[in-house]
Amino acid sequence: MDYPIWLAVEDFVPVLLGLAGFVLLTRAVPAGPARTAGLAGALLIGAGGLAKCAWKLTVAAGGGDPRLLEQALFPLMAAGAALLVWALAVAVRRGARVRVWPFALTFTLAAGTSVLVGSLQPMFILAVLGVTAVSVLAAVIAARQRRWCAVSLYVLGLVLVTSLVPLRGSAAHDTVAYQWLEQSLNTAAQLALLTAAWLTVRAPAVTTVGEPV
Numbered sequence: 001m002d003y004p005i006w007l008a009v010e011d012f013v014p015v016l017l018g019l020a021g022f023v024l025l026t027r028a029v030p031a032g033p034a035r036t037a038g039l040a041g042a043l044l045i046g047a048g049g050l051a052k053c054a055w056k057l058t059v060a061a062g063g064g065d066p067r068l069l070e071q072a073l074f075p076l077m078a079a080g081a082a083l084l085v086w087a088l089a090v091a092v093r094r095g096a097r098v099r100v101w102p103f104a105l106t107f108t109l110a111a112g113t114s115v116l117v118g119s120l121q122p123m124f125i126l127a128v129l130g131v132t133a134v135s136v137l138a139a140v141i142a143a144r145q146r147r148w149c150a151v152s153l154y155v156l157g158l159v160l161v162t163s164l165v166p167l168r169g170s171a172a173h174d175t176v177a178y179q180w181l182e183q184s185l186n187t188a189a190q191l192a193l194l195t196a197a198w199l200t201v202r203a204p205a206v207t208t209v210g211e212p213v
Helices: 005-010 012-030 033-060 067-071 073-093 101-118 121-144 147-161 163-166 178-200
Strands: none
Touching: 005 012, 005 033, 005 067, 005 073, 005 178, 012 033, 012 073, 012 121, 012 178, 033 067, 073 101, 073 121, 073 147, 121 147, 121 178, 147 163, 147 178, 163 178
């Protein structure tokens, strides 16, 4: 399949939407090391996505095939997800101590397994599970605030992302039409995440005396 350059350009849209959503979510984390780690995690996830986008754009523009950019996606995403999941777990536990070492150990084991088997599959699995856990933990935080619209959007985002799995297994997966469909679904999923994150962390409305709540 000849990968259209406009398709490659559009691929930046869901990545930037998702990055903005993950960065916003760190505002739900108490200030301190956890929030800093969460922000670093969000940036790592975004860096992985942008690396993959840069690879697609380079290929579409006829600039070669820099496989290192493509292969950076899942390691960066897995590392970022581990940090962001830990940060959100701290927020969910409401001050209770959440040790970071189990999250670091999980990433280390996945990275080591990838090296041993010579495949990025363990990194892919950890990245997918980690990003899913981010949405689940964010939904828990939103539910505690009774922001049910945000909870619904987190669920919608997960459903849209999950719908990409059968599409990738389709015989028509390599057609341009299917690629546009996949990227449209991914864009909608990341827009849902960004909107949900904004609803989760936005400041509550100030009500003056005498105003109806």
